[in-house]
Amino acid sequence: MNINGLIEMAWSDEATFSDIEREFGIKEPEVKRIMQSNLKPGSYRLWRKRVRWIKEKQKKHLKV
Template sequence: MNKAILDPSTTSEIIEMALSDHVSFEQIRALHGLGPDDVKALMRQNLKSGSYRAWRKRVRAFADRREVYK
């Protein structure tokens, strides 16, 4: 993950963006400089394990259906 420590409001914004089906990893990178692996690590740290697994399953399912997604 990025060496810079994110403040709680930025972390919350990134989580909200990642949970949205309308925001791609590229948009998160453009706004906050975090790549897909960084976002996944942030989500794993801040979500309950079941919530994280459900999010990853949903992201993978969308990626299989769409050429460009998260």
């Protein structure tokens, strides 16, 4: 598995967990574990904050 490609895709604003699953065959909980084990703690927290923000943004966009 290309860990660097997975991390790059996970950091992308455009990629969703569904996109990652299609590309790598890995579900959201496993992506989170991989990110946590490969990023520094502060970087992981920043990534999780970003993911939550993007999910909220997408929910609001779908409601409109």
